[in-house]
Amino acid sequence: MHAMNDPNPLPIRRRFTELEAPPALRGLQLHHAECGAAAAPPVLLLHQTPRSWAEYRAVLPRLGASLRAIAPDTPGFGDSDPLPGAATIEGWAAALVALLDALGLERVDLVGHHTGGVIAVEIAAGWPQRVGRIVLSSTPLVDAALRAERARRPPIDEVLPQPDGSHLAALWQRRQGFYPRDRPDLLHAFVLDALKVGERLEQGHRAVANYRMEDRLDRVTQPVLVLRAGADPFAAPHADALAARLADARVHEIADGMVPLPDQLPQAFADSVLGFLRPCS
Numbered sequence: 587m588h589a590m591n592d593p594n595p596l597p598i599r600r601r602f603t604e605l606e607a608p609p610a611l612r613g614l615q616l617h618h619a620e621c622g623a624a625a626a627p628p629v630l631l632l633h634q635t636p637r638s639w640a641e642y643r644a645v646l647p648r649l650g651a652s653l654r655a656i657a658p659d660t661p662g663f664g665d666s667d668p669l670p671g672a673a674t675i676e677g678w679a680a681a682l683v684a685l686l687d688a689l690g691l692e693r694v695d696l697v698g699h700h701t702g703g704v705i706a707v708e709i710a711a712g713w714p715q716r717v718g719r720i721v722l723s724s725t726p727l728v729d730a731a732l733r734a735e736r737a738r739r740p741p742i743d744e745v746l747p748q749p750d751g752s753h754l755a756a757l758w759q760r761r762q763g764f765y766p767r768d769r770p771d772l773l774h775a776f777v778l779d780a781l782k783v784g785e786r787l788e789q790g791h792r793a794v795a796n797y798r799m800e801d802r803l804d805r806v807t808q809p810v811l812v813l814r815a816g817a818d819p820f821a822a823p824h825a826d827a828l829a830a831r832l833a834d835a836r837v838h839e840i841a842d843g844m845v846p847l848p849d850q851l852p853q854a855f856a857d858s859v860l861g862f863l864r865p866c867s
Contacts, residue, residue: 616658628655632660632696632698635789645657662783676797724843765850775849809834812836813825
């Protein structure tokens with residue numbers, strides 16, 4: 587197994603938080619994991635579809651040495667309740683801001699990977715006073731061209747349950763070409779999270795495809811690091827164009843990074859995040 591080098595990693599704490607406001611989200615229970623001192627600068631880590639906080643399991647202790655690193659399960663994923671209505675980027679962003687309220691956090695840095703990066707854009711655009719620096723990892727530029735391309739493409743992860751269980755192999759094989767050949771543990775983690783989502787498996791991809799990011803990017807004025815995974819064919823081509831649409835952005839590449847970047851290369855990922863969020867530390 588690809589364990590952390592630190593023989594005594596910082597502990598990861600997990601909890602459920604029941605949202606109290608706004609009224610439409612009252613009673614929604616969100617799950618998150620966190621690592622680091624409660625008084626340390628907070629950073630919110632948002633996962634890709636259809637993963638969970640576990641995408642950051644190896645990253646959390648690496649960030650927790652100097653930050654309060656918080657990795658929630660997006661509503662409808664992992665152990666978090668789904669939204670009461672349709673799954674949308676805007677709805678997820680509102681729920682995660684409500685989580686910040688419930689945790690008493692006025693301002694945070696944001697890290698988002700794939701779908702998590704799209705949600706981070708919406709949080710930064712809609713609640714700019716709540717956001718410091720932002721890391722957009724493998725984040726697509728969602729515009730009319732991407733929406734048209736997604737409309738023509740078959741579902742990304744959706745498989746129909748089969749009596750003989752062959753859909754489990756199909757789910758594995760859908761992603762296999764985008765994961766390192768020598769890391770079946772990463773695909774195993776993906777399948778576990780995907781099975782937990784169940785019939786909502788495709789909701790994150792649909793929410794991304796329906797989001798009008800081009801209408802929101804000019805509202806993102808915070809400093810941004812666009813983190814490009816060089817071997818991710820879905821997101822790597824978007825990095826330069828996304829950075830060009832932002833007021834204050836630069837691109838950093840992890841050349842060997844693939845779709846599961848945070849749990850594939852947690853040290854390189856954490857080093858990139860820390861180098862941007864805490865450049866003087």
